[in-house]
Amino acid sequence: MNVQQIKSLIKKSEAGRFRVDDNLYLRISNSKTASWTFRYKINGKRKELTIGNFGEEPIGIPLVKAKSIAANYKVLVKDGIDPKFHNKRTTLSDFKVVDNLAVDWLKGCEDRLKYPDIPKRVYRKDIAPIIGELPIHEVNPMDIRTVIRTINKSGRPTISNDALIYCKQLFNHGIKLGLIQINPAAAFDSKDAGGIEKSRDRALTIDEIKHVFAIMRDNRDSFVRQNYIACILLLNLGVRKGELLAAPWSEFDLDKGIWSLPKERSKNGLSIEYPLPTKLVELFLELKVLSCGSDYVFPNRRKSKRNPHISLDTLNAALSSLFKKGKLKIEHFTIHDFRRSCRTLLSNLGVAPHVAERCLNHKLPKIMATYDQYDYFEERKEAHYKLVNELWPSFE
Numbered sequence: 568m569n570v571q572q573i574k575s576l577i578k579k580s581e582a583g584r585f586r587v588d589d590n591l592y593l594r595i596s597n598s599k600t601a602s603w604t605f606r607y608k609i610n611g612k613r614k615e616l617t618i619g620n621f622g623e624e625p626i627g628i629p630l631v632k633a634k635s636i637a638a639n640y641k642v643l644v645k646d647g648i649d650p651k652f653h654n655k656r657t658t659l660s661d662f663k664v665v666d667n668l669a670v671d672w673l674k675g676c677e678d679r680l681k682y683p684d685i686p687k688r689v690y691r692k693d694i695a696p697i698i699g700e701l702p703i704h705e706v707n708p709m710d711i712r713t714v715i716r717t718i719n720k721s722g723r724p725t726i727s728n729d730a731l732i733y734c735k736q737l738f739n740h741g742i743k744l745g746l747i748q749i750n751p752a753a754a755f756d757s758k759d760a761g762g763i764e765k766s767r768d769r770a771l772t773i774d775e776i777k778h779v780f781a782i783m784r785d786n787r788d789s790f791v792r793q794n795y796i797a798c799i800l801l802l803n804l805g806v807r808k809g810e811l812l813a814a815p816w817s818e819f820d821l822d823k824g825i826w827s828l829p830k831e832r833s834k835n836g837l838s839i840e841y842p843l844p845t846k847l848v849e850l851f852l853e854l855k856v857l858s859c860g861s862d863y864v865f866p867n868r869r870k871s872k873r874n875p876h877i878s879l880d881t882l883n884a885a886l887s888s889l890f891k892k893g894k895l896k897i898e899h900f901t902i903h904d905f906r907r908s909c910r911t912l913l914s915n916l917g918v919a920p921h922v923a924e925r926c927l928n929h930k931l932p933k934i935m936a937t938y939d940q941y942d943y944f945e946e947r948k949e950a951h952y953k954l955v956n957e958l959w960p961s962f963e
Contacts, residue, residue: 568585568586568587568588568593569630570629570630573587573593573601573621573630576593576595576601577595577601577621581595582595582596582597583595584604587603587630587633587634588634588637589637589641590605590606590607590637590640590641591603591604591605591633591634591637592604592605592606593621600620601620601621602617602618602619602620602621603617603618603619603620603621603628603633603636603637604616604617604618605618605636605637605640605650607640607641607644607650608644609644609647609649610649614649614651616640616650616651618633618636618637619633621633662703662741662744662746663702663703664699664700664701664702664703665695665698665699665700665701665702665703665706665737666695666699666700667703668703668737668740668741668744668746669690669694669695669699669737671740671744672736672737672740673686673687673690675740681834682809682834684874684879685729686729686733686736688879688880689726689729689730689733690733690737693714693717693718693726693730694714694730694733694734694737697710697713697714697717698710698711698714703741703746703747704746704747706738706751707751708751708752708754708755710751711731711734711751711752711755712755712759714730714731714734715727715730715731715755715759715760715761718730718760718761719760719761723761724760724761724762725761726761727760727761728757728760728761728762730760731752731755731756731757731759731760734751734752735750735752735753735755737752738750738751738752738753767901767903767904767907768907769898769899769900769901769904769907770904770907770908770910770911770912771897771900771904771905771908773912773957773958773961775897776802776908776958776961777960777961778895778896778897779895779897780795780798780799780961780962781961782889782894782895783795783798783889785894786889786894789885789888789889790885790889792853792857793854793857793865793877794881794882794885796850796853796854797811797812797865797882798882798902798905799847799850799962800847800850801902801905801906801909802905802908802909802958803844803847803909803951803954803955803958804826804841804843804847804909804926804951805905805906805909805910805913805926805927805928806828806841806906806927806928807834807906807928808879808882808902808903808906809834809879810828810832810833810834811864811865812864812865812876812877812879812881812882813832813863813865813874813876813879814826814828814832814863814864814865814876815862815863815864816855816858816861816862816863816864817862819851819864821843821848821851821852821855824842824843824844824845824848825840825841825842825843826840826841826843827839827840827841828840828841828928833928835928835929835930837928837930839925839928839942840942840944841947841951842944842947842948842951843951844948844951844952844955846955846959847951847955851864861875862875863875863876864876865877882902883901883902886901886902906927909926909927909954910923910924910926910927912954912957912958913926913950913953913954916950916953916954916957918950918953919946921943922943922946922947922950923950925942925943925947926947926950926951
């Protein structure tokens with residue numbers, strides 16, 4: 568059968584399967600679409616394998632190419648190899664460099680991790696620039712050493728530990744796929760990376776908070792209004808940074824002054840209703856205007872396919888810039904330390920420990936959580952109002 572005969576069949580809408588060459592058939596549907604199929608017999612069983620749609624490249628497969636593919640499949644069948652399974656195995660040839668392997672590994676992270684953006688970010692910023700373009704089988708322990716030492720030199724021991732963990736997982740994935748036999752990161756431990764991590768205990772005092780927010784106001788080039796408001800909200804609500812920066816407007820009822828955080832977005836899997844003091848509602852109303860109709864409280868300021876909201880690194884980068892420029896004259900702290908500062912300040916204001924813990928959406932001790940299902944909303948509302956009144960002079 569030649570090309571003209573094939574086009575004539577399709578035009579006539581003669582649905583069915585038509586033999587074109589040895590083992591090569593054309594399947595025509597009622598919708599006038601045609602696809603190539605390869606029919607064969609192996610291990611006593613008759614099978615059929617779809618090759619692709621009839622047409623010109625790159626959208627379709629022309630007759631000449633379909634015949635060539637069928638010929639190659641015939642050779643495989645003659646050697647006792649099922650082309651259907653051979654195709655699945657040959658897809659591994661797509662894994663040539665570490666970046667290729669990482670794409671597949673990160674897809675798995677999306678399925679099993681609650682926050683897959685973390686390994687994505689560490690790989691993109693700290694691992695890929697060093698080993699991303701290397702052939703997978705050529706990566707050696709010295710390359711892994713370079714990755715973790717480079718991160719350590721930048722003063723980020725926690726990220727160094729994370730990067731080492733992700734390198735081990737990444738190359739274990741390569742072993743599972745049969746691409747390598749030895750994991751180049753296997754011999755390294757936390758002593759080689761960032762060291763054993765200690766729990767942070769940094770909490771800002773009232774005087775430090777006044778200093779920090781004054782400097783933020785004086786440096787609007789790095790701390791734009793949205794960044795400034797975000798820090799006020801983090802300090803007064805004690806919410807986790809990722810939960811706030813990725814929040815959609817659909818979670819807010821500003822008329823009632825409530826933010827309903829669902830368990831799907833909560834780090835510990837607990838839903839909670841945050842009471843919003845009047846002054847914080849006013850800030851959210853300002854953000855509503857600044858978001859320009861976006862579905863998100865903090866929409867992405869750049870065209871990005873990764874997230875519709877701003878990057879979780881945005882505030883960290885802005886704060887880091889102030890420290891690097893020598894603007895902040897206090898002991899170093901991170902954005903996450905606002906959460907610890909909130910908890911400390913609540914205690915200083917005389918808020919009961921169990922109420923303060925629920926303000927931060929912490930799980931109560933097991934025995935208490937079992938018998939005490941009360942959410943302390945009114946008590947938390949009073950606590951947040953106290954904290955806002957205490958801190959507000961620092962923001963004006």
